Amino acid sequence: SFPWFTDGQDGDSAKAYTHFITALCDMARKQKRVTAKERPADNEKYAFRCFLLRLGFIGEEYKGERKVLLKNLSGNGSFKSGARKGAADNEVSE
Secondary structure (H helix, E strand, C coil): CCHHHCCCCCHHHHHHHHHHHHHHHHHHHHCCCCCCCCCCCCCHHHHHHHHHHHHCCCCHHHHHHHHHHHCCCCCCCCCCCCCCCCHHHHCCCC
């Protein structure tokens, strides 16, 4: 329980942030080795979604929490390059 999430936030956001911090602390506790090396991210939303999956936010039950945590990031959460390869080829011309 994190008391600073009780003021002015809806229940879904508070739940998502609380679960994220808890999962982050658990991962930090369990890691054997870490490398403090910053990696450039072309697509912030995709990179953070992959990190959330590493934390265990997998499945339909975490869909709402992932949505709350990813809503302020730019980019496409589904594709690393920002769009599906060949998407322009599949578009219907009018």
